[in-house]
Amino acid sequence: MAPRKKKDPAKTQEEAPMKLFYIFYSQERWDNWINSLREADFEGSDDEDMPEGYQMLNGFNQDICIEVLKIIKLFQNNRFSKEEALAKLIEVEEIIMEQEVDEEMVELIAPLHFQLLVLFASAKKFLDGGYEEDIKTLVKKGRGINEDKTDEILAVAAEIGANVINGKSCCGRYIKDSEDIGVFDEWLIQIETMNEAVGTLKNFDEEAGEV
Numbered sequence: 001m002a003p004r005k006k007k008d009p010a011k012t013q014e015e016a017p018m019k020l021f022y023i024f025y026s027q028e029r030w031d032n033w034i035n036s037l038r039e040a041d042f043e044g045s046d047d048e049d050m051p052e053g054y055q056m057l058n059g060f061n062q063d064i065c066i067e068v069l070k071i072i073k074l075f076q077n078n079r080f081s082k083e084e085a086l087a088k089l090i091e092v093e094e095i096i097m098e099q100e101v102d103e104e105m106v107e108l109i110a111p112l113h114f115q116l117l118v119l120f121a122s123a124k125k126f127l128d129g130g131y132e133e134d135i136k137t138l139v140k141k142g143r144g145i146n147e148d149k150t151d152e153i154l155a156v157a158a159e160i161g162a163n164v165i166n167g168k169s170c171c172g173r174y175i176k177d178s179e180d181i182g183v184f185d186e187w188l189i190q191i192e193t194m195n196e197a198v199g200t201l202k203n204f205d206e207e208a209g210e211v
Helices: 009-015 027-039 051-077 082-097 103-128 137-145 152-166 183-200
Strands: none
Touching: 027 051, 027 082, 027 103, 027 183, 051 103, 051 183, 082 103, 103 152, 103 183, 137 152, 137 183, 152 183
């Protein structure tokens, strides 16, 4: 019997599936946004619907939503395993949510951090699975929780957010048309921002190394 040929290690490496490298949120990106906000005009003029600074803050929020949901989209496209997606998600969460903000910016960034709690909670809930899928029931449940029980409210809002990540629409028709809104409504507004971000990623499959 002829001896078996040894496999060429180089050829074996070529045959292995290529593991693509994706770059998401970075500390530099966060710092650039903060510096831009620091220089922005939040006063505006009488003829402006929204001052430049607040428009920029909304863009900041949307940018974070898109980058977080790219991670989930890559999981849905089988580019990342659940474990890899969760690890990437936590990396981005640490960059964004664990920042110490100076006194000058805290009034702007603290509310943003609060809004983004539901983004990260929703993404984790989607990866975990096993969430309630009736959004109407979830909205009713969320509205029935006392305002001081923010952990419980967040848990319900995260289930709604997980449904949005999975393709369902929410939450324009459930948001109160009033300036006096509660915690649950704040997170519904954030989930609506997530809903818009999901729409922009419909055909997303990021190129390796894109920033």
